[in-house]
Each structure stands twice: as structure tokens, then as C-alpha cells.
Amino acid sequence: MGLELYLDLLSQPCRSIYIFARSNNIPFEFKQVELFKDSVLGKKPAAGSGAEQPRAGPSNSDGAGKVSLLKKVPALKDGDFTLAECTAILLYLSRKYNTPDHWYPSDIQKRARVDEYLSWHHANIRANAPKTMWIKVLIPLITGQPLRDEKLQEVMEGLFASLKQFEERFLQDKAFIIGSEISLADLVAIVELMQPVGVGCDIFEDRPRLMEWRRRVEDAVGKELFFQAHEMLLNIKELSNIQIDPQLKEHLTPVLMKMLK
Numbered sequence: 001m002g003l004e005l006y007l008d009l010l011s012q013p014c015r016s017i018y019i020f021a022r023s024n025n026i027p028f029e030f031k032q033v034e035l036f037k038d039s040v041l042g043k044k045p046a047a048g049s050g051a052e053q054p055r056a057g058p059s060n061s062d063g064a065g066k067v068s069l070l071k072k073v074p075a076l077k078d079g080d081f082t083l084a085e086c087t088a089i090l091l092y093l094s095r096k097y098n099t100p101d102h103w104y105p106s107d108i109q110k111r112a113r114v115d116e117y118l119s120w121h122h123a124n125i126r127a128n129a130p131k132t133m134w135i136k137v138l139i140p141l142i143t144g145q146p147l148r149d150e151k152l153q154e155v156m157e158g159l160f161a162s163l164k165q166f167e168e169r170f171l172q173d174k175a176f177i178i179g180s181e182i183s184l185a186d187l188v189a190i191v192e193l194m195q196p197v198g199v200g201c202d203i204f205e206d207r208p209r210l211m212e213w214r215r216r217v218e219d220a221v222g223k224e225l226f227f228q229a230h231e232m233l234l235n236i237k238e239l240s241n242i243q244i245d246p247q248l249k250e251h252l253t254p255v256l257m258k259m260l261k
Contacts, residue, residue: 013086102181
């Protein structure tokens with residue numbers, strides 16, 4: 001059996017793996033998992049309901065649950081071997097398929113810089129950027145409650161602080177995070193920073209250094225591939241047509257209402 005990747009391209013980690021595999025010509029079977037249909041939010045409208053379907057094709061959510069003990073995506077299946085977690089999957093693919101050295105350099109100090117960013121990323125960029133989607137789209141969709149502007153402002157302030165550190169500490173005056181070539185650090189960073197863009201928070205505006213870095217990353221992986229991976233995210237308004245399973249909505253609403261306070 002060949003390599004299987006269980007992904008939902010609305011997920012930032014899934015997009016990084018998809019882009020990495022495609023840009024490096026790694027052969028894999030794309031197992032599409034629809035989190036918003038099957039696992040997180042609810043179900044699509046039934047056929048004939050008149051509502052626009054946000055995406056097509058069969059879902060592989062049940063398969064993903066069997067592949068990943070954590071029951072989440074991304075998940076990898078390579079023969080009898082299974083693996084979860086974005087960073088672990090990216091490193092596995094880079095080693096197995098001997099991808100170009102710049103992705104995860106053999107030079108110990110350059111590799112350490114990639115590791116440094118990946119460690120910092122989770123408590124900073126990843127801790128802030130995804131909240132914009134929850135606040136602007138997902139929480140109102142589930143709870144039916146209007147969003148308080150102060151909550152979004154609070155999240156954006158945290159994100160802006162992380163962006164300032166990103167530019168000053170990691171990017172500096174370099175083309176990419178570790179120097180003149182793209183690495184896994186850049187890929188993990190860019191997919192996360194596109195999440196606010198998808199919900200109308202253009203964090204690249206008025207940040208010329210960050211914008212130039214984004215353009216270099218797009219060029220490095222290929223603009224066509226980059227925007228293909230982000231197509232669903234950049235049409236995020238289609239999520240308003242998803243029907244939420246009543247039981248799941250009842251379960252999530254009290255938790256999300258606390259987030260709005």
C-alpha cells in the first residue's frame with residue numbers, strides 16, 4: 001500500500017503537509033476529511049435543501065479516526081505505519097523522501113533555527129491566528145450570537161504582538177526565516193498566518209516586510225499550488241451554509257458562550 005494522507009485543507013497543519021508533499025512531488029493518496037461535516041461542527045445540508053454545498057467528494061473521517069489514535073487530522077498512513085501531528089509528519093516525509101536540504105537543513109545550526117521557530121510557533125502564532133476564524137465565523141455560526149467587537153480586538157492585539165516578534169526575532173532582514181531559502185519553518189508559519197486573511201483580517205497590510213516574505217514563500221512553493229491549498233479558506237463565507245447537528249450544537253454552545261464573555 002502507498003502513502004495516504006488524511007487532510008482537511010481548512011486546517012492550517014493539513015495545508016502545510018499538502019503543500020510540502022505536492023511541491024516535492026511526493027506520491028500520496030489524498031484522503032479528504034471534512035471536519036466541519038463530520039467531526040467538529042456538524043453536517044452539510046441534505047441533498048435538495050437548496051443550500052450551497054461547501055465542498056464535494058467523499059469524506060474519510062472514519063478512516064482518519066482509525067489511522068490516528070488522537071482522532072484528528074493531519075494523519076499519515078504508510079503501509080502498516082501510522083503517524084499523527086503536523087511536525088512529526090513533515091519530518092517523516094522530509095527524511096523518507098530525501099527532500100532538498102533547505103527544508104530541514106543538515107547543518108546543525110540551521111536545523112536548530114528551524115526547531116527554534118517550530119517550538120516558538122505553537123505558543124505564539126498558532127495560539128492567536130486561528131482564534132480569528134472562531135470569533136468571526138465559527139462561534140457566531142454555532143451559537144447564533146452576535147460577536148462583541150472587544151473580543152476580536154483582544155485577539156488581534158495578541159496576534160499583532162506575535163507578528164512583531166516574528167518580524168524582529170525570526171525574519172529580521174532575511175529572505176526566509178533561516179536565511180536565503182525556504183524551510184519547514186516558513187511553511188508552518190505562512191499557512192497559520194493565512195487563517196486570519198481568510199476571514200477578512202488582512203494582517204499583511206501595512207507590513208511590507210511580512211508581505212514580501214509571503215510573496216517569496218508563494219514563489220518558492222509555486223503560486224498555483226499555494227492558492228489551490230488555500231482555495232476553501234479564501235471562500236470561508238460558504239461555511240454559513242453548513243447545518244449544525246442539533247446535539248453537537250447543544251454540546252458546544254455553552255462552552256463557546258463562555259469564550260464570548
